[in-house]
Amino acid sequence: MNTRSLDLLPLGLITLLVAACGAxxxxxxxxxxxxxxxxxxxxxxxxxxxxxxxxxxxxxSAGMDISTVDLCAVLPRAELASLAGGTPYDGNxxxxxxxxxxIDPGDGTAELYAxxxxxxxxxxxxxxxFRQYEQAEWPEGIGDVAYLQSSDLDDGFDLVVLVEGRxxxxxxxxxxxxxxxxxxxxxxxxxx
Numbered sequence: 584m585n586t587r588s589l590d591l592l593p594l595g596l597i598t599l600l601v602a603a604c605g606a607x608x609x610x611x612x613x614x615x616x617x618x619x620x621x622x623x624x625x626x627x628x629x630x631x632x633x634x635x636x637x638x639x640x641x642x643x644s645a646g647m648d649i650s651t652v653d654l655c656a657v658l659p660r661a662e663l664a665s666l667a668g669g670t671p672y673d674g675n676x677x678x679x680x681x682x683x684x685x686i687d688p689g690d691g692t693a694e695l696y697a698x699x700x701x702x703x704x705x706x707x708x709x710x711x712x713f714r715q716y717e718q719a720e721w722p723e724g725i726g727d728v729a730y731l732q733s734s735d736l737d738d739g740f741d742l743v744v745l746v747e748g749r750x751x752x753x754x755x756x757x758x759x760x761x762x763x764x765x766x767x768x769x770x771x772x773x774x775x
Contacts, residue, residue, distance in 0.1 A: 647749045654700045655682040657772050658765055663696055666768075667761045695739075696756035698765070700773070706751020709743055725766050726752070726775065731759055742766055746775050 655677045664671040669688040677683065681699040688694050710728055713719050719730040726744035734741055734755065742762040744752040752769060754762045 649680055649700050649702060649750055652680065652700055652750075652773060653678050654680050654698055654769070658682075658698065658769050660684045660686070662768075663698075663761075663765055666764045667694065667696075667758065669694070694757050696754065696761070696765070698769075699753045700769075701751045701753070703745060703748060703751055706743060706745045706753070709751075710745050713743075722763060725763060726770060729766070731762070744770070746770065749774070 660671040660674075660676060660682075663684050664686040667686055667688055669686045672685045672687060672693065674685065680701070681697070683695065683697045685693050685695055710730065713730050713732070717732065719732040722729050722731055722742075725742075727747040729742060729744040731740060731742045733739075739755055739757045740759045740762060742752075742754045742759070744754075744766050746752070750773070752766060754765055756762055
């Protein structure tokens with residue numbers, strides 16, 4: 584099986600993951616909805632947004648309180664695998680503002696996808712940097728502004744989305760069409 588290690592994550596994603604993990608206390612985990620159709624698929628994301636923050640964690644400086652969002656429940660592993668046309672590998676279901684999923688895209692190999700949500704204050708400077716210094720695609724219709732770029736560290740892609748005044752989103756993985764589909768679902772469920 585061909586797998587990628589965490590040390591190959593792009594620098595921008597690592598920065599956002601660290602910011603997301605440090606921005607709030609432990610997240611409330613919501614079990615993944617499995618096997619009960621569309622009602623279960625929509626109930627887990629709704630419950631993920633209703634999670635209450637743990638006391639004692641620092642509040643984000645701008646935007647919505649991302650500690651109330653369990654991103655891993657907003658877009659569960661099985662649903663991301665379905666977007667990629669594959670199946671999830673067994674493992675512990677993560678919870679919180681950052682998730683790393685390994686899926687079988689249907690050919691017995693492994694694809695690694697990493698997702699994180701953070702404050703707009705953490706995402707906005709990254710967007711500004713890429714506008715000034717990097718080559719990137721700027722897909723329309725995903726948040727207020729988004730860029731898609733090939734990763735320098737592996738053969739994957741990074742998609743970074745900013746919803747002005749609310750939150751930032753970062754998704755990395757091997758296929759840009761899956762990243763964009765995942766981002767649209769998350770934006771629909773968390774709100775723009």
